[in-house]
Amino acid sequence: MDRLKKRSDFLRVARGHKQVRRALVLQAWHHQMVPPEQAARETSTDGAIRIGFTVTKKVGNAVVRNRVRRRLKEAVRLLEASGNASGQKSAFLPNTDYVVVGRLSALTMSFAEIQRDLAAALDKIGAQIGRRTRQLGKKPENPAPDHSPTDQNPLKEQGIKPTDNV
RNA sequence: CCAGUUGGUCGGAUGGCCGCUCUGCAUACCGCGAAAGCUCUGCAGGGAGGAAAGUCCGGGCUCCACAGAAACACGGUGCCGGAUAACGUCCGGCGAGAGAGAUCUUAGGGAAAGUGCCACAGAAAACGAACCGCCAGCAGCUGAUUCAUUUUAUUUGAAUCCGUCUGAAGGUAAGGGUGAAAAGGUGAGGUAAGAGCUCACCGCGGGCUCUGGUAACAGACCUGGCAUGGUAAACCCCACCGGGAGCAAAACCGAAUAGGAAUGGCGCGGGUCAGGAGCAAUUUCUGAACCAGGUUUGUUUGUGAACCAGUCAUUCGGGUAGGUUGCACGAGGCAUCUGGCAACAGGUGUCCCAGAUGAAUGGCCAUCAUGCAUUGUGCUUGUCUUGCGGUGUUACACCCUUGAACAGCGCAAUGUGAUACAGAACCCGGCUUAUAGACCAACUGGUUUU
Numbered sequence: 091m092d093r094l095k096k097r098s099d100f101l102r103v104a105r106g107h108k109q110v111r112r113a114l115v116l117q118a119w120h121h122q123m124v125p126p127e128q129a130a131r132e133t134s135t136d137g138a139i140r141i142g143f144t145v146t147k148k149v150g151n152a153v154v155r156n157r158v159r160r161r162l163k164e165a166v167r168l169l170e171a172s173g174n175a176s177g178q179k180s181a182f183l184p185n186t187d188y189v190v191v192g193r194l195s196a197l198t199m200s201f202a203e204i205q206r207d208l209a210a211a212l213d214k215i216g217a218q219i220g221r222r223t224r225q226l227g228k229k230p231e232n233p234a235p236d237h238s239p240t241d242q243n244p245l246k247e248q249g250i251k252p253t254d255n256v
Numbered sequence: 257c258c259a260g261u262u263g264g265u266c267g268g269a270u271g272g273c274c275g276c277u278c279u280g281c282a283u284a285c286c287g288c289g290a291a292a293g294c295u296c297u298g299c300a301g302g303g304a305g306g307a308a309a310g311u312c313c314g315g316g317c318u319c320c321a322c323a324g325a326a327a328c329a330c331g332g333u334g335c336c337g338g339a340u341a342a343c344g345u346c347c348g349g350c351g352a353g354a355g356a357g358a359u360c361u362u363a364g365g366g367a368a369a370g371u372g373c374c375a376c377a378g379a380a381a382a383c384g385a386a387c388c389g390c391c392a393g394c395a396g397c398u399g400a401u402u403c404a405u406u407u408u409a410u411u412u413g414a415a416u417c418c419g420u421c422u423g424a425a426g427g428u429a430a431g432g433g434u435g436a437a438a439a440g441g442u443g444a445g446g447u448a449a450g451a452g453c454u455c456a457c458c459g460c461g462g463g464c465u466c467u468g469g470u471a472a473c474a475g476a477c478c479u480g481g482c483a484u485g486g487u488a489a490a491c492c493c494c495a496c497c498g499g500g501a502g503c504a505a506a507a508c509c510g511a512a513u514a515g516g517a518a519u520g521g522c523g524c525g526g527g528u529c530a531g532g533a534g535c536a537a538u539u540u541c542u543g544a545a546c547c548a549g550g551u552u553u554g555u556u557u558g559u560g561a562a563c564c565a566g567u568c569a570u571u572c573g574g575g576u577a578g579g580u581u582g583c584a585c586g587a588g589g590c591a592u593c594u595g596g597c598a599a600c601a602g603g604u605g606u607c608c609c610a611g612a613u614g615a616a617u618g619g620c621c622a623u624c625a626u627g628c629a630u631u632g633u634g635c636u637u638g639u640c641u642u643g644c645g646g647u648g649u650u651a652c653a654c655c656c657u658u659g660a661a662c663a664g665c666g667c668a669a670u671g672u673g674a675u676a677c678a679g680a681a682c683c684c685g686g687c688u689u690a691u692a693g694a695c696c697a698a699c700u701g702g703u704u705u706u
Contacts, residue, residue, distance in 0.1 A: 095614055142614070152309090152679050156618095160276095164619040167275070201620060 094142030094187060103142070103189045107218045111207035113199050114162060115191040118215045120183065120223065139182045141166060145192040158192040165204050166190065169212075183216055 094100060106119035143162055145155040170182060182188070196204055 093614075097614080100614080144614080153677095156679065159614095160618055164275075168619085171274085 092140045094140050094189065099140075099187060100142055100144065100189060103187045106187075107215050107222075109211040109214045111211050112193070113196040113204045113207045114193055114211065116208070116211040116215055117189040117191065118183075118219065119187045120185060120219045139184055139186060139188070141182075141188040141190065143190050143192065149192060149194050150197075154194075154197060155192075158194075158196045161196055161201065161204060162190050162192050162208075165201070165208050169205060169208060182212065183219060186219070188215075 094103070103117050103119040106117055108118075109116045143159050145159050147155070149155055149158060190208075
């Protein structure tokens with residue numbers, strides 16, 4: 091799982107789906123939602139999951155912001171590790187960028203509550219993305235562990251797709 | 257023991273599980289690469305602060321400018337001596353102010369170089385002033401006395417005098433009131449009234465004076481004879497200091513896309529229609545007509561050559577994203593000795609002690625310490641209280657004793673919150689601001705005991 095680092099990535103994810111919980115705001119952007127001429131220029135459409143964290147200055151000073159970001163990072167890490175360990179389907183969809191925006195209550199809530207919030211938000215976001223891609227006539231591919239990154243099929247299918255601008 | 261002043265130290269601890277980053281060693285299983293290596297995996301070790309904060313000063317370092325500094329402008333500093341790489345910092349003193357004291361505060365040069373300002377009130381806020389008041393003399397009015405004249409009384413005139421009132425021109429700065437501040441203060445003499453007008457003391461100014469001190473300054477003596485209102489955190493003057501921008505500095509490597517330059521190749525064919533092949537097609541073959549850039553030149557008018565435009569390939573340079581360096585051995589920490597009142601300096605030994613870049617240094621849990629609250633218990637200390645108690649006694653004091661309560665201290669249990677302020681970003685020296693709680697040392701004042 092890579093980190094989002096560029097400002098343009100964050101801005102693009104902010105235009106996608108959004109779920110608000112008490113501890114956090116989860117934003118997501120699925121790569122199949124882009125028009126084909128944009129997708130041709132995208133470099134990282136190889137099934138990777140990328141995630142970024144945002145804690146604004148409204149939350150507090152530097153110490154508070156660091157603490158909120160670290161707790162959210164730990165929650166994300168533990169959720170992913172438990173998904174991999176149990177072997178079942180991960181809550182994170184491939185080819186998707188996530189941004190977790192920390193809120194002030196993430197500082198004082200118990201850690202289990204933060205994990206519950208994150209899992210619930212991920213479920214909702216996954217459902218939204220699934221509905222969206224079905225509307226477009228495509229199904230999101232299942233997260234296979236041996237998913238070949240050099241698969242050319244999705245790109246070709248995107249070329250035929252009507253340019254439904256999101 | 258209580259209250260306080262100053263300086264300093266720490267600012268949770270231990271353990272478990274799971275992670276992040278850096279360094280070292282090992283490994284070559286998966287992946288990338290021609291290789292070096294990267295990645296992966298395993299082990300070991302390091303991993304936020306006293307302010308990391310504010311970004312207010314001073315430096316190192318880098319680039320730019322000037323290559324000689326100076327001057328002007330602008331900005332800063334401002335008692336003296338020392339420390340320091342430097343400072344607006346620190347140390348030790350001086351002056352002034354606050355406090356009972358330990359101690360604290362202090363932007364503390366120049367106001368007889370100049371300009372300006374001093375609200376309100378007040379006469380006046382300054383080229384040394386005059387509202388009220390006080391005052392001798394002058395002029396006028398009035399009164400009294402004396403003299404002369406006249407007379408029954410009166411009247412008139414002159415002179416003198418004190419007082420009241422009025423007026424003009426003065427004298428004065430005692431007193432009044434205003435104000436943050438009013439032209440030295442108190443006392444005596446003096447005067448028409450007053451006044452440094454004179455004197456004593458105090459204050460103030462001056463001195464190639466003396467003593468102490470490196471100096472700021474302090475003391476003494478002599479002298480002047482009251483001059484110099486305040487404000488420079490108003491302009492200003494004087495002395496000293498400062499070139500500018502900053503690690504997003506700067507150096508190196510450098511993808512894709514667009515554009516630029518050089519070299520070389522092509523300079524050709526292109527679409528339309530008809531027919532054939534083919535399951536079909538944006539594929540292929542054949543034929544037809546049309547179009548097939550510009551300039552120069554040769555020519556048999558078919559077309560050939562050169563250049564430009566166009567197009568393709570290669571190379572180059574600038575340079576973006578990105579990466580590497582800068583970047584952690586330093587005015588370094590700790591211990592100790594020497595010099596110095598101290599800041600600090602020097603010597604010796606020892607240690608290596610964060611390096612992220614959408615930004616690591618963490619998440620969860622357990623135990624403990626500490627804090628707070630409640631309960632229980634004990635102690636003796638203090639306040640209070642009980643007693644046909646004891647001793648001395650004018651009231652009363654002391655000793656013994658009883659105990660409901662309060663305060664204090666110790667111990668135990670339970671609960672609670674989990675610490676306050678706060679997150680390195682090139683690095684040092686400071687300043688300022690924030691900070692729960694704990695501890696140490698020295699000193700001051702009070703109380704008790706000896």
